[in-house]
Amino acid sequence: MALVLRFAARSDVGMVRSKNDDSAYAGRYLAVVADGMGGHAGGNVASASTVLDLVHLDRADHAGNAGTHLADEIQTANSLLSELVSTNTQLAGMGTTVTALLLDGDRLELAHIGDSRAYRLKDGVFQQITRDHTFVQRLIDEGRLRPEEAEVHPHKNVLMRVLGDVDASPELDLESFDVTPGERWLLCSDGLNAVLSEHIVEQVFRETADLRQCVNALVELTLAGGSPDNITVAIVEVTEADDDEVLPPAVIPPAREAAGEREQSPAPVSKGGDDSPAVTDGELLGAAIRADIIREDLLTRPHVLVGSAALATETGQIPIVTQRSSERRAAMMLTHGGETSAEGEATDDQDLPPTKRRWLMPAFLGLTALILVAVVGFGYTWTQTRYYVAESENKVAIYSGVPQSVGPFRLSEVYEVTDIPVSNLPEYQRSRLVNTLPASDLQEAERIVEDLRSELRAVPCSPGEGTSTPAPVTTDTATTEPSTPSPGPGGDATPAPGTSDPAGDRSSGEAQPQITCDGGSR
Numbered sequence: 001m002a003l004v005l006r007f008a009a010r011s012d013v014g015m016v017r018s019k020n021d022d023s024a025y026a027g028r029y030l031a032v033v034a035d036g037m038g039g040h041a042g043g044n045v046a047s048a049s050t051v052l053d054l055v056h057l058d059r060a061d062h063a064g065n066a067g068t069h070l071a072d073e074i075q076t077a078n079s080l081l082s083e084l085v086s087t088n089t090q091l092a093g094m095g096t097t098v099t100a101l102l103l104d105g106d107r108l109e110l111a112h113i114g115d116s117r118a119y120r121l122k123d124g125v126f127q128q129i130t131r132d133h134t135f136v137q138r139l140i141d142e143g144r145l146r147p148e149e150a151e152v153h154p155h156k157n158v159l160m161r162v163l164g165d166v167d168a169s170p171e172l173d174l175e176s177f178d179v180t181p182g183e184r185w186l187l188c189s190d191g192l193n194a195v196l197s198e199h200i201v202e203q204v205f206r207e208t209a210d211l212r213q214c215v216n217a218l219v220e221l222t223l224a225g226g227s228p229d230n231i232t233v234a235i236v237e238v239t240e241a242d243d244d245e246v247l248p249p250a251v252i253p254p255a256r257e258a259a260g261e262r263e264q265s266p267a268p269v270s271k272g273g274d275d276s277p278a279v280t281d282g283e284l285l286g287a288a289i290r291a292d293i294i295r296e297d298l299l300t301r302p303h304v305l306v307g308s309a310a311l312a313t314e315t316g317q318i319p320i321v322t323q324r325s326s327e328r329r330a331a332m333m334l335t336h337g338g339e340t341s342a343e344g345e346a347t348d349d350q351d352l353p354p355t356k357r358r359w360l361m362p363a364f365l366g367l368t369a370l371i372l373v374a375v376v377g378f379g380y381t382w383t384q385t386r387y388y389v390a391e392s393e394n395k396v397a398i399y400s401g402v403p404q405s406v407g408p409f410r411l412s413e414v415y416e417v418t419d420i421p422v423s424n425l426p427e428y429q430r431s432r433l434v435n436t437l438p439a440s441d442l443q444e445a446e447r448i449v450e451d452l453r454s455e456l457r458a459v460p461c462s463p464g465e466g467t468s469t470p471a472p473v474t475t476d477t478a479t480t481e482p483s484t485p486s487p488g489p490g491g492d493a494t495p496a497p498g499t500s501d502p503a504g505d506r507s508s509g510e511a512q513p514q515i516t517c518d519g520g521s522r
Helices: 039-057 066-087 135-141 198-207 211-224 254-260 291-298 308-315 354-383 427-434 442-457
Strands: 003-012 022-027 030-037 098-104 107-113 117-122 125-128 173-178 184-188 231-240 303-307 320-324 329-332 387-392 395-406 409-421 437-439 467-469 514-517
Touching (some): 003 022, 003 030, 003 098, 003 211, 003 303, 022 039, 022 231, 022 308, 030 039, 030 231, 039 303, 098 117, 098 184, 117 198, 125 198, 184 198, 387 409, 387 442, 395 442, 409 442
Antiparallel strands (some): 003 231, 030 098, 098 107, 117 125, 184 231, 320 329, 387 437, 395 409, 467 514
């Protein structure tokens, strides 16, 4: 005979927390408990997304590959959580534990990560099957801490392994068990173990035959003990398939449901008007499957869904389906809470589709870069229409551009170097060249150069300036002998014929030397 699971589950917000971050699902072949972490932003998102990603495994046609399918789908759920964080930074740091059972024939596959637990009662033996992935458990395994000390350890809630924004490929504990009709399994979040000892859990589990009563008894005892955390319990019993009994969901007190869960999520946003249909996340994303389709899919199989995952389906804030095939369906869930305008349109950018939010920042940065390039290009082009006059290697030169630099790049270059020596200019003009002489265009720059040239021509040669260039000597003989002054009357030397008289301007057949100043002749 084929085997199936009888099931019951319940989740409660507890006595301290303001919202329920736990989610659970139990059906004919699958049972999952997930305890979300990440505080207000994303604990409920992580647990609901993960549980709803796995519910399509609740079927009998795994052909001996149930363990592989379960592990693959949990890894896929982890990838989708990472994708959620990348599109919504408010979810950074979120994660969830997962403890799941999948029945395939006479084998039961277990996948576990985190500190939620799985207990088994078989052949009269009650035992914890999973091992907590916590810091204190590691200390216990290493012999550095006694089990009784773990309950009061300051870091008892520190998790070493979880799904979510932590690890791209988390390490799962995977086990496979032979099952027989009558054995029971208990899956629970750590909110149960934080209040009830294992001895009390075992006693209730053994003594309460009815699954629904057992679930309710465990939750109520936890609430009576103070319940500082959310509590989620799922119980399954292996039975033969001819037993058609399907248990309805465990009763959850409406008052606690409303106070603990419903108030934490806003109602679906209306498009305007009392008769307008609600706008769900599925409508915001055209490619998403609507919430009612997912709800119909859940109704095709006997099951019970509790916690944040149930709240999401009831309010229409159901995780958005991004992939669907015959073998798997991966779900993502977005947070809500943005303010709405009077017309019912979302005013918080968190209500925008993830694809739009993903491209908003790159588009803004790209536009900013284009504007910056345009401004820089226009500014540089404008500078190249300007001119100024300055010195270049002791010559007056015309420059195109402006006399500034941007880092290692100069905004000007030499356009023309003139033959006017800067050293021959008056001191006043030389100081002006040091500070550069700006010109609005090339014609004005050339006029400034001509003004400087005229200043140069008006400067008289000072002693030592210029050079004496003797003119050619004209004589009647082929050779000219050097003349020696002969003494004149009174012993003074008399200039020899053919030399000029220093005292006058007389010439005797020989041209006077010509004095040439740099830049002009005198």
